[in-house]
Amino acid sequence: MLNKDIRPGLFGQKHSNRAYDKGKGWGKNEFNSSFPASLIAYMSSKGLQPVYICLDKRLNVVHKYISGEELFGLDPLSDDLYYSFETSFPPYEQYFIGLKKNEHIDLVLYSLKDGKVPLRGLEIKLTALPDSSTRHHKDEKQSCEVVVRNPTICYLACSICEKYKTSKQKQHLRNLLSGVPNIEHWSEQNSVGPHYKLICDAIVRVMADMVKQQAPIMIQPVWKTDMRSRLTDDCLDVFVWSNIALMKICTDAGFAVKKNKDGSENYSLSRFNRTVVWLYRMLFEYVTYNGVFDYAKITSLMSSGGRNDKAFSANGNATFAYLKCPELAHPRIGKNEIKNIIQGNGQLLLQPERRFDAIIVNTPDLFE
Numbered sequence: 001m002l003n004k005d006i007r008p009g010l011f012g013q014k015h016s017n018r019a020y021d022k023g024k025g026w027g028k029n030e031f032n033s034s035f036p037a038s039l040i041a042y043m044s045s046k047g048l049q050p051v052y053i054c055l056d057k058r059l060n061v062v063h064k065y066i067s068g069e070e071l072f073g074l075d076p077l078s079d080d081l082y083y084s085f086e087t088s089f090p091p092y093e094q095y096f097i098g099l100k101k102n103e104h105i106d107l108v109l110y111s112l113k114d115g116k117v118p119l120r121g122l123e124i125k126l127t128a129l130p131d132s133s134t135r136h137h138k139d140e141k142q143s144c145e146v147v148v149r150n151p152t153i154c155y156l157a158c159s160i161c162e163k164y165k166t167s168k169q170k171q172h173l174r175n176l177l178s179g180v181p182n183i184e185h186w187s188e189q190n191s192v193g194p195h196y197k198l199i200c201d202a203i204v205r206v207m208a209d210m211v212k213q214q215a216p217i218m219i220q221p222v223w224k225t226d227m228r229s230r231l232t233d234d235c236l237d238v239f240v241w242s243n244i245a246l247m248k249i250c251t252d253a254g255f256a257v258k259k260n261k262d263g264s265e266n267y268s269l270s271r272f273n274r275t276v277v278w279l280y281r282m283l284f285e286y287v288t289y290n291g292v293f294d295y296a297k298i299t300s301l302m303s304s305g306g307r308n309d310k311a312f313s314a315n316g317n318a319t320f321a322y323l324k325c326p327e328l329a330h331p332r333i334g335k336n337e338i339k340n341i342i343q344g345n346g347q348l349l350l351q352p353e354r355r356f357d358a359i360i361v362n363t364p365d366l367f368e
Contacts, residue, residue, distance in 0.1 A: 008346035010034055012041025012076050015112065016083040026349040031357050033085050033106045033124045035341065036221040040238055041076035042341050043333065044068030050219070050238035051327050053245045057211050059204070061248065063325050066240055071216055072109045073119030082110040089121030092158035095286060098296025103151040107219070122219055123152045128355055129222040129328070134316035139329045143316035144222055148246065153275055153311050154295045156217050157282035159243045160206065163213045164287070174287040176205045177280065186301050192277060193267025196255055199280045200273075204251055206283065207244040214242040223356050224331055231359055231366075236338070237331035239323060249314055249322065250275045271312040274302050278311070339367045 009020045018025040018034055025034070040050060049065035056062045068076040075081065086104045106124040111117045130142035164173040180198045185191040192199070218241040224232045253272030257265050269277070278298050285293035299311075338360065347367060352358035360366065 008344040008349055010038035010346065011341045011343060012038050012045070013083050014079060015081065016085070017087065018083075018085055020344075020346060020349075023349050023351065026346060027351050028357060030085065031350065032126045034083075035356075036124050036126055036219055036238065037076075037083055037085075037107055038341050039221055039236060039333070040068050040071065040219070042337070043238065044076045048332055050240045051325055052216070052240050052242065053322060054214055054242040055207065055211055055245050055248060057208075059208060059211070059244075059248065061245060061322050066216065071120070071122075071219075071240060074109065074111055080111050080113045082112050082116065084108040084110060089155070089158075090118050091162070092121060092155060095158045095161045095291065096154055096282075096293050096295045098294050099151060099154060100296075103149075103154075105151070105155055120216070121155060123149070123155065123217060124219045124221070126221050126223070126356060129224040129331075131316040134320065135227070141320065143320035143323050143328065144220075145313060145315050146220065146249065146319050147313040148218070148275075148311045150299050150311050151295075152218060152246075153278055153299070154282070156243045156246065157279055157286070157293065159215050159217055160210065160283060161286050161291075162215075163210065170287045170291070172209075173206070173283065176209055177202045177284055177287065180280070180284075186277075186281065189267045189269050189302055190265075192302070193257065193269060194265070196267070196269065196273060196277070200251055200255075200276050203247065203276050203280055207247060207251070210244050214244045216240050217243040217246055222328070222331060223359075225359070229355075229359070231335040231363065232331075233334055233336075234331045235335045236333035237327045239327075245322070247276075247279065249319075250279075250312060269302060271310070275311045277301065335363075335366060342367075 007021055018030060049067050052064040052066035054062055054064060085107055087108050089105050089108050105121045107122045109119040111119055127144040129144040131145040134142040164170050180195055180202055183191055183195060220239045222237055224235045226232050250272040253270060255273055256268045260266055281298045282293040347360055350357045350361050352361045
């Protein structure tokens with residue numbers, strides 16, 4: 001039974017738009033973003049920094065470390081930091097139209113020092129390690145899935161627009177995007193397909209231009225289990241993707257062209273290819289139509305009439321090359337430290353519907 005004298009909460013979150021003393025603040029969707037934010041704060045208190053996945057000037061993946069303060073824009077333990085979940089990020093709202101209210105960014109950080117100043121807007125994807133594709137590999141070869149939502153591409157585009165705001169900068173971005181001929185039917189794969197390489201090349205030029213200005217876009221905390229789906233002793237760590245590193249997954253992907261019997265070509269764009277096209281259209285509209293792009297219209301391109309619940313996903317076998325590092329094989333936060341992050345018997349308020357919160361509930365000795 002919950003001890004009413006102990007206030008449930010999560011480490012470091014002094015100010016938040018979630019009520020952790022009530023059950024609603026511990027639902028499946030809430031926990032998957034609020035726990036990772038406190039995990040970063042907890043790591044920061046121990047002097048540990050998330051692994052930062054970014055690109056060098058040759059667009060090769062490199063790993064650095066990013067402090068909690070650099071990631072959040074303020075010390076995660078600051079009395080002036082406000083954690084706002086599932087809300088809009090004001091600095092980005094000027095760049096797009098057509099985003100639904102339920103597609104808000106996962107975590108927005110504010111400074112309360114001088115009013116309420118927005119600092120960062122970040123997506124969060126809590127993932128299991130290993131995933132099914134690498135479950136039977138040795139620790140050093142295991143990895144996890146990356147699933148990216150459609151709105152994440154919107155925010156990624158906005159993070160690039162932020163770096164090209166003046167007329168001169170917009171013209172430079174327009175030059176980087178040049179070389180793609182006019183395409184009349186953007187919703188038809190056979191209209192876009194013949195020009196896909198030029199579209200992808202344009203995005204790669206933007207990525208190369210952004211190397212010194214790349215910025216965090218997605219937080220990917222991992223929780224590790226053994227072959228019996230039990231938390232390992234070394235079970236938690238955090239990876240952070242820069243905007244251009246996340247796009248590299250898409251620009252690295254192959255492109256399929258099939259020959260018909262009559263010799264004509266039939267193009268089949270994967271989700272990765274389609275995401276590259278989406279980003280191109282967002283940036284192209286930004287520099288062409290008064291600094292704004294139509295998110296809803298663009299993400300309807302090549303949807304085949306179906307509902308798109310994600311932009312793309314890549315399993316552990318595909319992500320290993322991007323994530324491989326000592327922290328992936330042996331995460332730095334132990335399962336015995338979860339009780340330091342979930343405070344005030346908050347675990348008793350969890351409403352488990354997904355694997356990580358369910359494992360916590362079904363492993364009560366974590367809190368002994």
